[in-house]
Amino acid sequence: MILTVVALALIVVMAMAIARAFLGPTIYDRILAVNLFGTKTVLLIAVVSYIAGRPDFLDVALIYALINFISVIAVLRFFEYGSSKVNDKVGKDA
Amino acid sequence: MVRARDLFATVMLSGIYGLLSASFFILMDAADVAFTEAAVGAGIFPLLMLTVLTSVGRYEAERRRVRYLPLFVMVVLAGALFAAVLQMPPFGAVDAPSHGHVAQRYIQDSPAEIGIPNMVTSVLASYRGFDTLGEVVVIFTAAVGVVVILLGGRPKTPQQSTQALMAEHKVLRVVGKMLIPLILLFGLYVQFHGEYGPGGGFQAGVIFAVGIILYAMLFGLSNAQRVVPLGVLRWLVALGVLIYGSVGLANLVVGGEYLNYSMLASDPVTGQHIGIILIELGVGITVASAMVLIFFAFTRATRSRDELEE
């Protein structure tokens, strides 16, 4: 029962994160939204694994936690590596 | 997503799409598929795409006008697919066509014939071993293609510029140092736990590769190449496929059929276990080294082009 409430809250927040990812306006907002979405997915999978009574789903949650962190780093590296040709348009991003 | 001119935003949104579809798979109780989607769709795919973007630039070259014919074809196709989805039997229906043919036999006989708890692994690695061999060869071919196009010829010695890419990110590097061993350990767990829970060679390979790619991103390409040299990676990509294929040949030698592991030991079930562990190992090695190789190749190509421009 309470688990369902938590899962619903998570889904609502995930929808909010998607909205922020589409709205932008800067690229950092999108990164933030994707990061938020990822963390909420980890939690959602963990909660759903208890609702469904399938604890082996927790492995999937674990790998998400991992992937989420690495994507953020990859994105940041992408910016800093190509700083000369990429960064000048930050902020004017449509 | 369709209208985004900024390719970077497209990559971000496709990452979200990967997360979302994995949630669907979880809700449909398909843990193995969700695992793969997590590792590939949300993990390695955006990573490689970003690497590609570094070399091709972030924005689309010119503002193309809308082409109406492809748009029309897409809309019709999407409509047809939606209609088809509506016609599909409800989720979990007993008389759905996909449950009619071999699935029943797999479910009834695999505990006795193969005897491992995760039925998905027994289908993928044993009953459909030949399909999986094909998939591994596809990955192998992709890696070979990338190597031929981007690295061409013999591997150059890594450039002297040990310029640390994220030098000012001290926190990231410290945390990365803590996490990378854990990631590799988790990869091993997934590799050898595939018989009991969700996981297996493909996912483990991707996790392993992600750990090494993280190292390369935090400490620079040349340091990472000192850990895993390109030459070794090339051998490893081929070695995985070789292991897989030779397990099949070994079956022929001991008098069984190709990729039917029952004859590998005196007890057929033990033989199946040995065969599955070996081929999963082959899959893991090929996938991990192919992913790392592709990442290295793209990063190197970008860097050498930049140096030419300067």
Next chain:
Amino acid sequence: MPELITLLSSLCLLLGAFLIFSGGLGVLRFPDFFTRMHAAGVTETMAVTLIVLGLMLHSGWGLPLFKLLLILLFVMITGPTASHALAKSALHGGLRPLGDDSNNERH
């Protein structure tokens, strides 16, 4: 005793859900990037801790407990790190917080 544990677990889960919701609202409604970052980053760590703690109390001894602990540790380490790196990167990329007067000078 089991009742107490159930109560505690429910409390943790509900608090966590509330925090998550407030964080999501902040990310959607706040005026600029750094305030949104603040909303997400601050609530996230606490919310994840609370929810995973609630699940741990819910699950009892076993392998799942250990995996939950791993998830908790992982998110507690990576979450703040990612937030830190993102904020730093945004600052370097030329984004300035609201109310910062040195808006035009880049260093």
